[in-house]
Structures are given as C-alpha cells and as structure tokens.
Amino acid sequence: MLTPRYCFAHDFSQFYEYFLAQPHCVKNFRKGELLWKPAQPHGKIHYIVSGAEMHYADHENGRRKIISFHSEGTIFPGYSLNDYKIELSLVTVALTDMQVLEFTRPQFKAMFESNAALRESVINWYSMYVNMFLFETIHQGYNSSLVKISNILYLFSANQPQADVIAMTQNELAEILGLSRVQLTRGLAALRERKIITTQRGRISVMDMSALALLCSSEAL
Numbered sequence: 001m002l003t004p005r006y007c008f009a010h011d012f013s014q015f016y017e018y019f020l021a022q023p024h025c026v027k028n029f030r031k032g033e034l035l036w037k038p039a040q041p042h043g044k045i046h047y048i049v050s051g052a053e054m055h056y057a058d059h060e061n062g063r064r065k066i067i068s069f070h071s072e073g074t075i076f077p078g079y080s081l082n083d084y085k086i087e088l089s090l091v092t093v094a095l096t097d098m099q100v101l102e103f104t105r106p107q108f109k110a111m112f113e114s115n116a117a118l119r120e121s122v123i124n125w126y127s128m129y130v131n132m133f134l135f136e137t138i139h140q141g142y143n144s145s146l147v148k149i150s151n152i153l154y155l156f157s158a159n160q161p162q163a164d165v166i167a168m169t170q171n172e173l174a175e176i177l178g179l180s181r182v183q184l185t186r187g188l189a190a191l192r193e194r195k196i197i198t199t200q201r202g203r204i205s206v207m208d209m210s211a212l213a214l215l216c217s218s219e220a221l
Helices: 013-020 084-089 107-113 114-141 145-158 170-177 181-194 211-215
Strands: 025-029 042-049 051-057 064-071 088-095 098-104 195-198 203-206
Touching: 013 042, 013 084, 013 098, 051 084, 051 145, 064 170, 084 088, 084 107, 098 107, 107 114, 114 145, 145 170, 170 181, 170 195, 181 195
Parallel strands: none
Antiparallel strands: 025 098, 042 098, 051 064, 051 088, 195 203
C-alpha cells in the first residue's frame, strides 16, 4: 500500500514525448525565482523537465508552511477548471534552475479529454496529494513532536534515491511540520543521542532506518 509523499517526481515521465508533441511553450526559471506571480491564481500547468521547486504558504502570523516538493517528471500544479481563493496565498519557488513545458488550461484540457492514460495518471496524482493532506490532518496533527519528526524523516528517506541522506535544512523541516525550532531541535537531539541520525549543515543522514521506523506511527510505514 502507498504511504504519504511530500516529494513528487516521475509521476508523468511516461508522457514526456507525448507532451512535447502537443501545443506548449518552454519556460526556464532561475534558482530562487517564483514560478507564478504572488496573489494570482495558478493559470498555467507545468511539466518539469529538469530542476526542482518548493510549494509553500506564508501565514499572516509570519510563519511559513512548506506543503510539498516537485521535481523532474511530474506536473504541478494539478489540472482543474476552477480558480480557488487559497491559491492567492500559495507560493512556488525554484529550488534550482528549472526548465518546464508550460500548458494553458485549454491545452491541458484537450490532452486530458483525449488521452485516457493521462486522465488516470492525473487522478492518481491527486489521490496521492489528498492522501498527504489526510495524513497530516488526521494523524500528524495528533502525534508528539518526536513522532512527527520520525515520520517525516522516514517518509523522505523511503521516497528518494539516496535513502540515507535528506538534503534539507532544519528550518525547512520545521516549516513542513509546523513545529517551532525549539521543538525540532529537541527532537533531532533525541534521535542523534540514539544514533539514529547525524546532522550537518543543510542535510540530515539517517544511520539506522530500522530504529527510526520503531518511532514512527503505523500510517507512515
């Protein structure tokens, strides 16, 4: 059974040649550049050819909530026919230099309606995205700080090629989990003391996945 994901990649890689053959434009973004203008609906859909982006929201209280990461071979944002007010407070920034194939909604609508395999992949992608939010709302919201941290480290490790190294700052980890830096620092220190992880600037290395799994809630495993 599938477990929650925060990093999305290669969900649509099989459609790359198909996308190239359809009406689109190629866009390049520099590291740190916003992919959409602030306070505007997401009117375009991107297939990420190379690079990675981060999706987040800045709350009016000054805190940031990182929602998800998207990289090569996936589509973001998902396809829909409507604009939603929440989009005005959401931000997507390039973590690296990026190249994308950009589609308008009418262009993607034509592909969605004519390609059954693409429709199935779009539905599956939305299902994974909803599953992530359900996991956060129903399970992570009631977990202790240590369990939240263990869950996220386990899920990141289980869904990336180099499973034992997580390229993420402690600040970013706190912003994903909605924890204060004090709570996060305390939790990471507990994992270091048990020799489950080591930490360096901008990266966390998992040394003992089995021991980490013992601290996770069942929904993450």
